[in-house]
Amino acid sequence: MTSDTAKVPAEEIFELITDQWTGPYWDAARRHVLTVPKCASCGKFRMPPTPFCPHCLSQEIEWPELSGGGTIYSYTVVTRAIIPQMETTLPYVPALVELPDAPGVRLVTNIVDVPVSEIKVGQAVKVRWHDRRDGVTVPCFTF
Amino acid sequence: MSIARKTALVGVGSTPYYKRGKSLPQTMNELVCKAILAAVDDAGLLVGDIDGFAYYSGGFDTPYLMETLGIPELRFSATVTATGGGSAGAVQMAAMAVASGVAKTVVVVGGNQQAALRFGAFTSGYAPSAEGAFFAASGLVGPGHMFALLARRHMHVYGTKREHFAEIAMAMRAHAIGNPNAVMQKPLTLDDYFAAPLIADPLCLYDFCLETDGAIAVVVTSAARARDLKQVPVVIHAAMQGGERGWGRSLYWMNMPEEHFLTSGHRFVARELYRMAGLTPADIDTAQLYDHFTPMVIAQLEDYGFCRPGEGGEYVASGAIRYEGGSLPVNTDGGQLSCGYIWGMTHIREAMEQIRGTAFRQVQNVNFALATGGPSNLPLSAVILGK
Structure with a gap:
């Protein structure tokens, strides 16, 4: 199993819902632009996007375009389906990726298209866009 | 005013622990009523004496219970905003209600029946939400996937090993074997693990808790009244629910600063709990730690000060948590990993039994027992029980 290639998880397990605070992230993803919210007042990043900056309580947000590079903070290799929709896309690798140009936040994402056995904490990764059949684009990461 | 030592647990009742789905055709409400009736009987009280309810997860229906059990008057009914993390918090709420004089006899009840949705796939039952979109796409379907991410980082930073997780699974199994309440009775070896x-990955089958059906209820009343009741009073020396923002909405936002990411989220609860009780980790004789996943036992041992941060793996490897020869017997009934998983109520029950001196694997000379409610989103909770 560990010599297998990490897959993109099944599209069926996820349905995108957005609100006015989270929408810009997904709009940018559709254009293949990686961004996370940055407080326009104090400059701190936060994820997920919430209506207030927890540091200064400002509601002003910027969405800077990021490089798409990151580092694996932690990951797990999912090899067992606990709901039927998972069966066709094993193994897949949920991972936490830190972004050097957005310090203090992590994306909950997937490592894809690499041998599972080569995935390590600390590994440098870059964004790989997954365009779904429903028109939603999801950022994944690869070496 | 402090609630320390003002109240006591005077009754405990439980259904059998059933493997997932095996409690049918009994209904969930039926299981809950059976646990409540057993608890008031254990206390030497009548069900009509109950005048309050405290819960920590949704799905419980106070007026249904009053109608069904013939409870005439209600003075308190509330739910902690938590899942398994709130089990001890519901005991705290009951203690507050009694200590303040709002109610006199409060029942805390928890239960599972997993016929419709397995807890192992719990998040797949959540309605899609804007916040949830940031983890749902990645396929974090069950709690085990998220706790695997915590475990991996603990291993990377501290050198914690799968052998350490295995020792927890094996110790819990050793505690379960022979216990007539325990679901799992077969020995577990390192090779099996x-x-x-x-x-x-890095979590295997034995790092996951059981999926159990059943219900457990406990009865809280004043410490003064407890002295006149049927059982040895189990005094609530401290009870706490809460936590720090650094842990906050850890599941599944996963953006905790590293100093929190490496914990179970319990450090703040531990500090406040010890302060309320006027005790230190050295005073705790046995710990019933919420064990939905083995790595979270290690992190709680660190957070509750039984060893230093990062040393939990070596601590369990030393045999410290074993009933046989351990310095801090942990989950002496076999825990949620091998005895039964009733959302942390099993830990409250076993801590009570240890203080009463009636546990199947009774630790000698127990003065204080710790019981925790699960590493999960805030609030987390814990109690220290004693004589």
């Missing part, structure tokens, strides 16, 4: 399939 490493032969088991990985479900969410």
